Amino acid sequence: MRRQVPLVLCFLFGITMTIQYYVPSRFSEDLKSEVLNWGLIIGPFALVLAIATLVRLHYTRIQRRSENWPYSIVVFVGLIVMAVVGTVQGFTSQGISGGPFEWIFNNIQVPMDATMFALLAFFIASAAYRAFRARTLEATLLLVAALLVMFGNAPIGDLIWQKISPVRPNLPSEVRQWILDNPNLSSRRAIIMGISLGAISQSLRIILGIERSYLGGGE
Amino acid sequence: MSTDIGVWIAAFLTLCIFSFLYKDNPFYKFAEHLFVGVSVGYGIVLTIHQGIIPFAWQPLKNSITGEAPLWRFFVTLIPVGVGFLFFSRLMPRYSWLIRYPIAILIGMGAGFAIPRAMETSIFEQMNGTLRPFGVINSLSAGEIIGAVLMLIGVVCTLTYFFFSVEHKGIVGGISKLGIIFLMIGFGSAFGNTVMGRVSLLIQRVDFLLGDWLGIVG
Known part of the structure; x- marks a missing residue:
């Protein structure tokens, strides 16, 4: 049972x-x-x-x-206000239905969400500075691919290149696209296939009752 | 400078979060906790309006009012009852009952995943890799090189993840080539991630300088 x-x-x-x-x-x-x-x-x-x-x-x-217990009150205030206002007001088929719920969403949730992710730009840059050392061939390839993709992604990449060589003005973005469409896609495809094979075998183990960890311990 | 109170609040919260770049401080903690509360509240609203109401409440109501057949009432009541078993977790004596809804959800997810993973992630990816060779006569030299490179990349990367054979000799060489493709893939993924985050940063700075202070734009 x-x-x-x-x-x-x-x-x-x-x-x-x-x-x-x-x-x-x-x-x-x-x-x-x-x-x-x-x-x-x-x-x-x-x-x-x-x-x-x-x-x-x-x-x-x-x-x-x-420690820091007053912040727990902030959690409750945010949760209750958002849940009550949203539940009362609800959604329309177009999404959020305007009014206070939309106001809270646009002026509190969205800015904080975007800023949290924007904050990562600094940490990712600092991590890259510490981790990106071209010591081996593999590390160098990682570094070069990342730099080429970044250079091709930013509009300034093409602008700088146009000053250097006017023959192929969009070369940085073309190189970026080639990297994304060829070596990047091939490794990504292999990873997707590997993950899927793992997911299928794990799903089979679950269905057949070989994998039972989701039941937890005890009787 | 903006006169909209909403913009001022958004600017204050943005600065609160950016203050973490200096060090952890009460302003950041305030914004962080508010974000958690508001996000959970939003999750509740979403669950109620896009989950519980259309899939549980509405069918139950419709079968009571006669808009739907009566059997629909009982068919809907079963998952609602199973869902309530989640709360057995709060009663240690009956906490084992939580295994029922978990088992149903996990079984459903696993059964749903097998054919779809097979179809979209294995057959489709293989198809995408091999399809160009079926129309090789109509491809340009550049496209042929791209297709060959793609095939080599996929085979080598898969070999790198194939651990049933020791990576020595030819297999070792192929798997080494796989690492090269993987590194280029990781590098470009990293580059894309950095650019995505930088775009968000630019958007936030644009908001502070434009929408809030009115200095730019």
Whole structure:
């Protein structure tokens, strides 16, 4: 009951979704959409559990007056305001439906999101400065490919090149495109194939009950 | 300078996050925690309006009001009941019940992944690699070189990840060539990532200097 039933459920749902793909019929399509709907219904409950855990964590921090506890109040304020305003106001078919929800989204969430990622530009540059040393052939290739792609990506790359040689004014962006379309794509294709083979074998192990770590420990 | 309170708030939060470049400080911590709260709140709204309402609430309501058949009510009630089992995690005595929804979701995901990974990630990629050789007569010299290079790159990189054979002799040489392709791939991925982040940085600086202070643009 505690371990066997989940294994049977996993097998049934897994095998149904696999076979369904190879049996093109109306019934099979209906079955797929019904099972996917089930997934879309069950999935959000996991998010609710995650939110309950987050709330419990910050509530405990406030209750125990742990270090930096006032910031936990900020988490609650942000969460409650956004959730209440958004839930009351809702979405339209075009997305966010204007009003205070859109205002909070555009003036609080989007700027912070973009700035967090923009911050990475500094750290990535500092990491590159420390890590990019052309000591071996492989490291040199990495460095040269990165520099050529960056040079070709920035409009200033072509502008500088035009001053040097007017014969092929867009050479930096052409080189960048060639790198992306040929050596980069070939390695990427091999990586995608490798990842997929791994994903397929892991999925088979899960469906057949060989891989059971998702059941956790204990009885 | 902007007179819009929203722009001022956005500028303040932007500067709060950039202040981390100096060192971790209360302004950054404030913005960081606010970001977590607001993002989770947004996730809740998204889940309610694009998950729970259309897929659970609406079918249940429709079958009660007669807009949908009654069996739809029971068919929808099953996943709702299974979903509620997630909360058994909060009761140690019944926490094992959480395995049911997890097993269903994982089984569903695994079953869904097998044929799609096979189709889109293996057959399609192989097709893309080999297709040019089917129309080789109509290709230019540059395109033929590109197609050959592509095939060599894919084979060599795959060999590098093939650990069932010891990487010595010919296999060792091929896998070494695979590393070269991998390094060029990683380098270009790095270059693209840097440029993406720099674009975001330019956009934020443009916002501060243009939309907020009105100095540029």
